[in-house]
Amino acid sequence: MAESVITTRREAAILEVTLDRPKANAIDLATSRLMGQTFKAFRDDPELRVAIVRTAGDKFFSAGWDLKAAATGDAVDGDYGVGGFAGLQELRDLNKPVIAAVNGMAVGGGFELALSADLIYATESSTFALPEIRAGTLADAATVKLPKRIPYHVAMDLLFTGRWMGVQEAQRWGLVNEVLADEAALMARVWEVARLLAAGPPLVFAAIKEVAREAEALSFQSAMNYITKRQFATVDRLYDSEDNLEGFRAFAEKRDPVWRGK
Incomplete structure (x- = not known):
């Protein structure tokens, strides 16, 4: 088969x-x-x-x-x-x-x-x-x-x-x-x-892959505008996520972050 x-x-x-x-x-x-x-x-x-x-x-x-x-x-x-x-x-x-x-x-x-x-x-x-x-x-x-x-x-x-x-x-x-x-x-x-x-942050990996892929067809400034205006779905999700705050909290608390993908 x-x-x-x-x-x-x-x-x-x-x-x-x-x-x-x-x-x-x-x-x-x-x-x-x-x-x-x-x-x-x-x-x-x-x-x-x-x-x-x-x-x-x-x-x-x-x-x-x-x-x-x-x-x-x-x-x-x-x-x-x-x-x-x-x-x-x-x-x-x-x-x-x-x-x-x-x-x-x-x-x-x-x-x-x-x-x-x-x-x-x-x-x-x-x-x-x-x-x-x-x-x-x-x-x-x-x-x-x-x-x-x-x-x-x-x-x-x-x-x-x-x-x-x-x-x-x-x-x-x-x-x-x-x-x-x-x-x-x-x-x-x-x-x-x-x-x-x-063990890394899955929402960041998702954003990296989408931005890298879509930026191939964009100028540098256009790609940056898409990011800052949160027009990439993965970037928008990342910036509103618990994981995004977890990274900052873990740094401030001097501990390893716990990534949950949400």
Whole structure:
């Protein structure tokens, strides 16, 4: 059954989502839809604060779009599901931190899946590539996102040539937050970061994500006006929240704050 390709593990406010679709963790339409439902449920669950995205196996993080499925009629422009390709790429109002744990080759749509996360941690054996150019097609999400994440000329090099980028180069350009020795070290670090974020102020994280996302289409002054006039829903909620006062009280009382998300 399609459900077996996605497994989840929940620890308190953290959800770990694992894609397990041998041999290359390629994503067909059914898998993409299932991932979309999984991440939508994460978004809508008030008890969950952080998600980890990982895949099974040690050779491929993900080969991206399932070309074998496409060859049998699984249309490239079909219904990817509620969150777009791989469930994260176009999921609206996902205002919670998402961490990608990359182990192995992140190729095409697999690279784009990692780019859909807020933080990327990877093993020393990880590599990245956008080979769509060799198939005469567009790496659409990467073409939109990559020039905003790394220097323009480096992004264009990857998109124009389809070459492989090693993890050390990815870290040098700021694409990867940290490089770990192996999968065990990777997952230990990712869970450490996830627990740190889960203990943080969820309403502030939501505001950070909405402001950063919406500000891409605004001038600096327009974005600041939206913030000060409380025209972002997450900012308005934050400024009226108990958590907003809790931060000040905790500082004044010289204690750790207790974040309730309200």
